[in-house]
Amino acid sequence: MIIVMSPEATEEQLQAVVAKIRQAGLTEHVSRGTERTLIGAIGDERPLSEQAFEQMVGVERALHIVKPYKLVARENHPTGTVIDIRGVKLGGNQIQVIAGPCSVETQEQMHLAAAGVRAAGCRMMRGGAFKPRTSPYAFQGLGVTGLEYFQAAAREQHLPIVTELMDVRMLDTFLEHDVDVIQIGARNMQNFDLLKEVGRVNKPVILKRGLSATISEWLMAAEYIAAGGNHNIILCERGIRTFETAYRNVLDITAVAMLKKETHLPVLIDPSHAGGKAWMVPALARAAIAAGADGLLVEMHPNPCEAWCDADQALTPQELNELMVSLRLIATAVGREL
Amino acid sequence: MIIVMSPEATEEQLQAVVAKIRQAGLTEHVSRGTERTLIGAIGDERPLSEQAFEQMVGVERALHIVKPYKLVARENHPTGTVIDIRGVKLGGNQIQVIAGPCSVETQEQMHLAAAGVRAAGCRMMRGGAFKPRTSPYAFQGLGVTGLEYFQAAAREQHLPIVTELMDVRMLDTFLEHDVDVIQIGARNMQNFDLLKEVGRVNKPVILKRGLSATISEWLMAAEYIAAGGNHNIILCERGIRTFETAYRNVLDITAVAMLKKETHLPVLIDPSHAGGKAWMVPALARAAIAAGADGLLVEMHPNPCEAWCDADQALTPQELNELMVSLRLIATAVGREL
Amino acid sequence: MIIVMSPEATEEQLQAVVAKIRQAGLTEHVSRGTERTLIGAIGDERPLSEQAFEQMVGVERALHIVKPYKLVARENHPTGTVIDIRGVKLGGNQIQVIAGPCSVETQEQMHLAAAGVRAAGCRMMRGGAFKPRTSPYAFQGLGVTGLEYFQAAAREQHLPIVTELMDVRMLDTFLEHDVDVIQIGARNMQNFDLLKEVGRVNKPVILKRGLSATISEWLMAAEYIAAGGNHNIILCERGIRTFETAYRNVLDITAVAMLKKETHLPVLIDPSHAGGKAWMVPALARAAIAAGADGLLVEMHPNPCEAWCDADQALTPQELNELMVSLRLIATAVGREL
Amino acid sequence: MIIVMSPEATEEQLQAVVAKIRQAGLTEHVSRGTERTLIGAIGDERPLSEQAFEQMVGVERALHIVKPYKLVARENHPTGTVIDIRGVKLGGNQIQVIAGPCSVETQEQMHLAAAGVRAAGCRMMRGGAFKPRTSPYAFQGLGVTGLEYFQAAAREQHLPIVTELMDVRMLDTFLEHDVDVIQIGARNMQNFDLLKEVGRVNKPVILKRGLSATISEWLMAAEYIAAGGNHNIILCERGIRTFETAYRNVLDITAVAMLKKETHLPVLIDPSHAGGKAWMVPALARAAIAAGADGLLVEMHPNPCEAWCDADQALTPQELNELMVSLRLIATAVGREL
Incomplete structure (x- = not known):
């Protein structure tokens, strides 16, 4: 100092x-x-x-001259971390695209979604059973029933699942339902009690960046998880809040470059929440892979017009398919696998 | 629409x-x-x-043309809400300055702090037993012991207490220890499960604005609490995050004027967290009262140099005293009581 | 309305x-x-x-329901504009990387820089003779002498030149010295008298986005130039100002997607000013091309350690060379030429 | 360093x-x-x-450890600067409210406005003859004719005038028309050629803060003027750009406290542009004086509904009158004169 x-x-x-x-x-x-x-x-x-x-x-x-984070710092762990999720590797040379609907709605919707995710060549699936909604009057997710629909559909397609945990009291239920990757949402990035709890379990965690969290605060939030003993942490940039009103958030692509220097943890980009519109997803997704991201979290819905939330940001199964084709070209251009 | x-x-x-x-x-x-x-x-x-x-x-x-909030909207409730906290009124013509240390440290510190709060003429006291800290390695608060020290000191001075709840699992403990006002911190403003729980109890809640929450999101968070049945909600602006690095946050004084128009709930300002420096507190506090705020949340420590957290933003008991003198002049100038 | x-x-x-x-x-x-x-x-x-x-x-x-811009709107001009700069095409299928030093320093430096730009396969050159500096005590550029050094070096390598105009009174001098592309810097994006003047000449203009200009304000600034009769406008995103302090600016990659939808004008990215560090440039440059940008404005200096300004953001000639190799792979992946 | x-x-x-x-x-x-x-x-x-x-x-x-500004730093000039504008003092114990319309429209409007300014007890008048407008299709001001209308009306009421200079080529005209205070607008805060020119003349300058300028950049812009020899500089905060969309800008009241510590120059607040609505002006104006500002720049129009620009932010003459009454109470409460 x-x-x-x-x-x-x-x-x-x-x-x-x-x-x-x-x-x-x-x-x-x-x-x-x-x-x-x-x-x-x-x-x-x-x-x-x-x-x-x-x-x-x-x-x-x-x-302060020394960085406040230690366990997540690349300085102390020069090799990038590769996380193994039921045999699917994330990090290192391997890029992963995790796709699926914003929220779990029905068993049929999840079966169609899982089939679409698989058909496009993705190896993991996302979907929300518990939804953080700005309004108390909006659909809050199907809860435990949603987890069941999700697992039934994803297991059939051999897809590990990613889903958001909002409430510490639900952690045991997540473990019982064998959730593969626990997602901590942007609004809970500094819900320190939640971070401490997921730090105690042995499950990979995707930690989304808060809407206006600095890189340092975000890495300190990851440090909370790591300090509890869980080092299977994946960071996910999902757009930051700025003065611009022409799009929902500003995807902070510079964060990818900075994180690759500062931490050994894998970095995902969520182009769906960043832009807020399905038509923006392909451009942002390509930029993410070109910038060095280790993967994407993408919204896809078997029938976006009927989606119960975030309808205008979900790709169709066909669009996801086309996106994967174009992303493989970018991955090859930067010398990585998808 | x-x-x-x-x-x-x-x-x-x-x-x-x-x-x-x-x-x-x-x-x-x-x-x-x-x-x-x-x-x-x-x-x-x-x-x-x-x-x-x-x-x-x-x-x-x-x-959308219609506002998304209903219960907290002034449109549906033209008279400003006055909240009664063990006989102390907040809102209406009555301004309240709630003072106390950032964190509860020792029983002696709390006795000194409570005496200082009382001597300055304040009628409520603040203090943190559970602390949200950016770093997992920083002091996290004394927890339940802290609540006990706090109550022991405050009750002696007949001061209702305000303290932060971070974890839903602690709500019962707060009720058992007879916390008078539950504070929801900025980082938990959109911790919806926590909002739902405090919406179910019959205790006043201070809801701090998130670091980059819009007025609309903030009022929707208050709507979560109100929708649960608890209408004793007090809003507290504590500085927003901007591009400026010369001070910790930018106190959004315009929010006071806007909230007075949009909602019937009382509005506090926290000048200590906004500026982040004790020397800024008097100017910001005077501005807040002049702009129409219903009160303040101010950090005071019997010995700021020894404070375990946020040391440079706490006033001394003497400075709090002087602040109260100058605030009474401003309150009179705007036709209110302090 | x-x-x-x-x-x-x-x-x-x-x-x-x-x-x-x-x-x-x-x-x-x-x-x-x-x-x-x-x-x-x-x-x-x-x-x-x-x-x-x-x-x-x-x-x-x-x-308002109708967009405030008309001449620059894609709605009224569905085909993307291709600008011809002394035979070099910018826009359409053709990507251009415009490289060169932050500021013109000496004749020798400019000869070396021009040779490096040419050797890397770039077809246009940038360099500042008039420099907008935050401090009145910092180097303000060589002025007219700088323009002369620049032209002498660039013409030898058959490179059209791009340089910044800050003062309306210098416009005639720019025309006399046959500047090929006039750059309007971020700080002058809403210097409306300057915009009106460059709207009256028949020279391509690069209009950089202001540090916190919205997409709409930026397009309205372009509309000022177009309204004067000059439709040869190129937009350049160079990073926006946010709360993040880990890097100088946040490159707004979403702006590329949005501009491609809203306007027919070509869009450049300046990865050097956005990140502020040479080591970030390759990742940001690749992201820009992958997202659909029509080109880049990149800082390169024959000897970055000796640069008179922005020393730590300039690439070496060798690094520019390597960057071009990797960008060609990305260009091919998105079906364009570089 | x-x-x-x-x-x-x-x-x-x-x-x-x-x-x-x-x-x-x-x-x-x-x-x-x-x-x-x-x-x-x-x-x-x-x-x-x-x-x-x-x-x-x-x-x-x-x-850097040492501050980059020198001439404007309070460190080198502990006493606050008082500026004399044709006998009217600004700074020190004396607060000034400078009122008038957004733009000069007609001779009659200016006569009515000047009379209203005088009647409310204000001692200086503002009005724009050259207007920076986001759209090239919006009213750009009456120009030199506007200056003439303005002087004719203001001189009759013995009010020194403040008006905005946008173009360096107009400086001589401003001097010929005996403008008392030259205003540099937010969009030109870093138009360095303009700053250098007003640094060479012997007229007070109001330097408005750029929409997203840091305190340090703003003081460096003032340093440009001071470095030219003109030390009669007045700073004016007019709201900054943030993520909030419920009001036009966020009035940065903390800047007043910080500037009082960092610089000896007087500080004004413009509550009209900050909030963007007339109904917000009184609350923001009171906050400004309570926080220690040396004065205000307020929009008043004899008939706001008919104003040619910014119609919804101008006070009526009657409202200005009432505002002055309430501001005098606040000024007294903080021990100053208005």
């Missing part, structure tokens, strides 16, 4: 900072500049708080 | 939209313009989804 | 709106709903202002 | 950084930590660029 003293700081104020550094078991290094004096705190600075120094008289600013 | 057809839409496509409107039990009103045709859906449009229309061929846009 | 009356609007207030619509030469269409009444204004609504209606008593909202 | 070396940096890479620091005439101070080594560059660091260090191999980050 570096503590920047203000130009008018006194020697006593400086010594108080030095004392606080030593008290924490670190050593100080004082650099007296022409306008300001800097104090470096040398040692493991992670437990020090910038705020504890910034409120001291004579201190202008305190800056 | 208004459905805007694209310029090249056919008569068949228009008729499909009309059919869908009628199917939902509403009637249509077609306006053929020079460039585009509009279709108005007349009736209770709340169950209709914009997306279900926007994915239809020939439709360019669908727009 | 649609005018939404508030629930308590009186018949007189409604008639006042109707009168105002008729006064503007349009006709009204009144839809009386269960909660609100809507009035559609039928005819050419472009001259009507939403604000003029919204300040009328009884009006809740007024909404 | 502090240069943070990456964990794997070699001794040679560190020595290269040291050499570069010495070459710039500064001295280094090396702190070897347990994970990373820091190098402090001691001396006048302003000419050093962070980027020039960040592109060196082995460097992780470079951070």
Whole structure:
């Protein structure tokens, strides 16, 4: 940590900072500049708080130098993590496209959806049984019945399933129904009690980025899961909130490049939620693979016009098929498998 | 709802939209313009989804006209709600400043804090026993022990208490410890299962605005609580996330004016979290009262330099005292009581 | 335009709106709903202002339905525009990568840069003689001497040049020095007097998106140029400003998909300014081409370590070479030429 | 400046950084930590660029410690600047409310407006003769004729005038027509050629904040003007661009507190453009004065319904009158004069 003293700081104020550094078991290094004096705190600075120094008289600013995340940092784990989901590999050279409907509606819809996912060559399926909805009056998901419909359809096609967990009290039910990958949604990215709980189980977790979460906050949320012992974490960028109103969110493609440098965890892109419109999905999906993403989470519905939620962002089975063809060309161009 | 057809839409496509409107039990009103045709859906449009229309061929846009919130809307409840918290009124003509430390640390700290809150003339106290922290390695709060320290100190000073609930599984414990006001933090504003649970109890709830939640999303989160039967809801603006890096958040003072128009619920401002620095608190607090807020949530610590979290944003008891003096002048200037 | 009356609007207030619509030469269409009444204004609504209606008593909202841009809209010009720059085509099937240094420094640097641009297979060159710098104390560009160095180097390699115009008073000088493409920078996107002036000349213009300009504002800025008679406009997305601090800007890849739908003008991406770091450029560049961009504006410097500005975002000539190889694979994958 | 070396940096890479620091005439101070080594560059660091260090191999980050602005910094000028505008003081203890219409329309409108401004007790008048409009098809202002109408009306009421300059070529005309205060609009905040020109004249300048300009960029724009020799600079916050769509902009009240600490220049608030609605103006105006602003820029129109632009944000003369009454109460509460 570096503590920047203000130009008018006194020697006593400086010594108080030095004392606080030593008290924490670190050593100080004082650099007296022409306008300001800097104090470096040398040692493991992670437990020090910038705020504890910034409120001291004579201190202008305190800056952490070491990254706050450790278990998820690539610095400490240079090789990219490959996650095995019932035999399906995600990460490394292997790209995966996880497709399926926004929400589970009926057993028949799920059978059709699963067949479409399989036919397009995808190896995992997504679908929501518990839905986070902005309005209390909107359809909230079929709940446990939805999980059952989902598993019945997906198992038939040998597709591992991904579904969202919103409530800690439902975790046991997820495990009993043998959910393969637990998804933590954007709105729960900093629901720390939920993160702690999924950190204790031995199931892969897809952690979606909060609508306005920084890369650092997102990696710290992943660190919560990892700190509990579960290192099977997959990050998923799904568009961030900005001033632009022409589309629902702005897909942050730069995040892919940054995450590949900062963490060893696999990175997915959700082009369906990012743009909010089915016609945008192919362009965003191609960009994601070209930028180095390890896969996609894509909405597909056997009959989008009849979808109970997010109707205008789901692809048809035929469109998913065409998307996969064009994505394989991009994957080959960047030297990876799909 | 208004459905805007694209310029090249056919008569068949228009008729499909009309059919869908009628199917939902509403009637249509077609306006053929020079460039585009509009279709108005007349009736209770709340169950209709914009997306279900926007994915239809020939439709360019669908727009809700009626607001999505009902129970919390001022339209349906013109008089402002006054909430009674163990005899302390919040809302109407009465402004309340709720002060206290960021986190409960020791019994002694809480006794000193409660005495300071009382001495400054505040009538309610805040303090965190369960803390949402960005890092899993940071202090997470004293938990139930913290609740006990808090109640012991506050009851002595006859101060109702406000404290944050993060985990649904803790709600019963909160009720057993007789927490007076349950706070839902910014990161949990769209933790819908938590909202549903506090909607079922008969305790006032302070609902903080999410870091990048729109006014509409925030009111819909309040609607979740109200829909459960609990109408004792207090909104609290605590700064929003923007591009600016010179301060932690941007206090959205415009939200006060807008909320006073849109909802009958009381509105607080948290100037401590908004600015992130104790020296900013007086200016922001005065602005809040001048703009029409019903009160404040302010951090005060008997010894800020020793605070275990957010050290640089807490006022000293003396500073809280001075703040109250200056706020009373502003309250008088706007014709209210503090 | 649609005018939404508030629930308590009186018949007189409604008639006042109707009168105002008729006064503007349009006709009204009144839809009386269960909660609100809507009035559609039928005819050419472009001259009507939403604000003029919204300040009328009884009006809740007024909404334009027709897009505010006309000349640049794809609706009125379905085929994509191809721009010819001294024989080099931009748009249609042909992708162009325009490379060169951030700023013109010396004649020798420009000769080396031009040779590097040519060797990598690029067909146009960029470089700044007039530099918009945040600080008045930073290097402001070589000015006219810079234009001369640039032309001397680029003409030798038969490369048309792109350079930024900041001051209307310099336009004649640009024309005298035979600048091939005039760039309008992000900070001047709404410098309307500058837009009007470049609208009067017969030179292609690259219009960069403002740091927080919406798609609509950007297209309206292009409309300013087109309204002056100059239709040779190229749009360039260069990253938008958001809450994220891990990188300089967020490259808005969704804008490419949206612009391809909304306008017939070619769209470039500037991956160098977006990310702000040379190591990010390849990933962002590949994403841009995969998403459908018509080309790139890339910073390359013969010796990045010695660059006078933006040193850490310039590629070396060798890196540009490698980038072009990988971009050609992506171009082929999406069925285009580079 | 502090240069943070990456964990794997070699001794040679560190020595290269040291050499570069010495070459710039500064001295280094090396702190070897347990994970990373820091190098402090001691001396006048302003000419050093962070980027020039960040592109060196082995460097992780470079951070300026000294603020980039000098002439406008309070650090170098502890007393707040008071600006004298034809005898009217702005800054110090004196608050000023500058009112008038968005745009100059007719001579009669300006006479009525000037009389209203005077009657409300305001001492300066605003009005636009040259208007920056998003659309090329919207009313662009009356130009020089507008200046004449404005002066004729304002002089009669002995009101100094404030009006916006958009084009450098118009500066002489502004001086000939004896404009008292030159306004630089939000869209031109970083039109550096315009800033340089107004830096050369001896007229007060109101510099509005760009829609998404940081405090630092804004102060650097002011530094451009000051660096030219003109120190009569007034800053004006007018709302920033965020994700919120319920109002036009978010008034950044925190900026007032921060600017009072960082700069000696007076600070105005424009509540009319911030909120975009006349009904919001009183709440925002009161908040501004309570937070410590030195004045306001407020839109008033003798007949808002007939205004040619921004009709729904202008107050009536009567509303301005009432606003002044309530603002005087707030001014008194904070110990200042209005």
